[in-house]
Each structure stands twice: as structure tokens, then as C-alpha cells.
Amino acid sequence: MPETFSACQDCLCFCFELGTAFAISLTGQILKVSPTLAEELGYRQAELEDKSLKALLGPEGLTAARAFLSLSETPRTQFAVRLRARGGELIPALLFACRFKDHVKVWVKLGERATERQKRELLIREVHHRIKNNLQGIAGLLYNQALAHPQLKELLETPIRQINAIAQLYSLRSQGQDRVFLCQLCQIIAQAGLSLSQVALTLDIPYLQAIEVQDQEAVSIALVLNELLANAIKHGQGPITLSLRKQAEEAQVRIQNPSPKPPAFDLAQGVGLGTGLQLVKALLPQDGSATLTFAWEAGEMTAALSLRPPLGALCTPKWAIVSGIDFA
Incomplete structure (x- = not known):
């Protein structure tokens, strides 16, 4: 029996090293990251090890991981998350977690990363969102001037309306609408x-x-x-x-x-x-x-x-x- 258990452990370690996986403590600290997973996310292993799970998981995944760690009677689980790659990109992934005596090993199935077109579309949406915010900020400044100087109110109403109209148009574009x-x-x-x-x-x-x-x-x-x-x-x-x-x-x-x-x-x-x-x-x-x-x-x-x-x-x-x- 001990030999069988030892062989199983060796197999798990072998799969861990070759696959996309990481290990965490029962308190949520990253203990080890497989070379393959670190490379896929654009990191060196040392950059993630001994860090909090926040360095690796997005907000929803962090909540799910903490919930699993708090349930000591649950030996294994799986849940969908987004892993944080270098540069801030969040990559969809499915995690398979297995609890051991003093740690948890997590095997990762990475989803498709955003294509160059998707990245470009996200960047354009972000630019449109910032343009909208800047335009609304300018309109707000003009409106404050109109309140502070009533004699200028009628003169400033026209540019305020024009700027707000353009800002709302960019608001549509920032929501991903291409038409x-x-x-x-x-x-x-x-x-x-x-x-x-x-x-x-x-x-x-x-x-x-x-x-x-x-x-x-x-x-x-x-x-x-x-x-x-x-x-x-x-x-x-x-x-x-x-x-x-x-x-x-x-x-x-x-x-x-x-x-x-x-x-x-x-x-x-x-x-x-x-x-x-x-x-x-x-x-x-x-x-x-x-x-x-x-x-x-x-x-x-x-x-x-x-x-x-x-x-x-x-x-x-x-x-x-x-x-x-x-x-x-």
C-alpha cells in the first residue's frame, strides 16, 4: 500500500511539472507554479511563487478559491476563472483543485486567449470611453462657469449641448457597438x-x-x-x-x-x-x-x-x- 501511494504521488508530481498547474497553501499563498503555466502567462516561476492568489486570479476566481479553501470537508472541486497574465490580460481557464494534507494542487485548462482583433477592439472601446469621460468633464467645467457667471450662460449653452451630444455618441461606441x-x-x-x-x-x-x-x-x-x-x-x-x-x-x-x-x-x-x-x-x-x-x-x-x-x-x-x- 505505501508503495502504491508513493507511486501515485510521483505520478502527480510528474504531471504537475509537465502540465499547466500550481500549488497553494491552505491560506491561499502560491507555493509553486509549473514551468509550463508560468510560460503560458508570461512570467518566470519566481515572480509568482510566495505571492498571494491575487497575483494570479481575477476577482471572481479569488472568491471561488477562498470558498473552497474554507470548506475542509471538500476534497476536490472545479470552477471557471480568469487567470491574470503579464500585462493585465485576463485569460479564461478551468481549474481542477485537489486538496492534500497541507496544500492544494490546481491543474489548469487554459481557454483561448484574445485574438489580436479582439485586443484591438477592446483598446478602441477603452479609448472611446476615455474620450467620452473627457468630453463630459469639459462640459461640466463649462457648466460650472455658466453657473458662476450668469451673464455667460446663454453663450456657453451651445458648446455644452454640442459637447454632450458628441460625448453620448462616444458612449455608444465605448459599449462595443460598431454601428x-x-x-x-x-x-x-x-x-x-x-x-x-x-x-x-x-x-x-x-x-x-x-x-x-x-x-x-x-x-x-x-x-x-x-x-x-x-x-x-x-x-x-x-x-x-x-x-x-x-x-x-x-x-x-x-x-x-x-x-x-x-x-x-x-x-x-x-x-x-x-x-x-x-x-x-x-x-x-x-x-x-x-x-x-x-x-x-x-x-x-x-x-x-x-x-x-x-x-x-x-x-x-x-x-x-x-x-x-x-x-x-
């Missing part, structure tokens, strides 16, 4: 515009068609919509409706509000344009994929932005677009 949809831009602009105004706004987007906006033009379209809504809030009277419609091979965003008199400007000729509409005219693509018209009838002003391919492409819907949301 930008017109319905989302409408919602973003509504929220950004009303953060500085108490005007009642109805967001009316009843269709299920998903309308994708070219990624490189998304910021420009967001700013155009932002200026049109700001113009309606500033110069209109009463509630505003922002609607999205599909018409044949184009999508059209309409911003409608009561107005006592027709517009005193001509967008096509560039006559009588304020700073906001000058920005709108400059941002509109010159390839004919976007057109903007203004119409006044029976005391109501309508700004209609039409988008056609390739700028606005109709595509398969991925979710139901909201309808009839009132921002009052």
Missing part, C-alpha cells in the same frame, strides 16, 4: 438638448427599420441635429416634436414647433444665417447624400433633414425603435 443608428442619434440629441431646457419634447420614431449612419459622418449628423433642435428651442414657441420617417429610399428627421412667423433666412443662399445654421450648412455633406429644408405653414415651422445612401443606409432591424416618448 451607429439614426434613432440613437435622435435620442442622444433630445437628451442633450433638454439637459439645458424645460421645453416639452415628443420623440416620435414609430418605424422598425434600422437606419445606419456612416461612422465617419456620425459626429457631423449629431451636431447638425443638435443645432436644429437648439434653434427650435430658442426661437420656437410651445412643444417640439422630433420624428423619424422612412420615405422610399431615404430617411427623414423632422423637427417641428409652433412659430408665429416664417423664417427670415435662406439656407440655400446663405442669407440671414446665425452662427448655428452657418455651422449646419458647413457640416452637411456636399455629395447630395443629405439635404436640409425649412418650411413654415399655418404657424408651424418644420426643419426636415433627409439622408440617403451611402450616408443613411436602411438595414435589418436589431431592436424595436421607441415611439411616442414625451420629454416634458
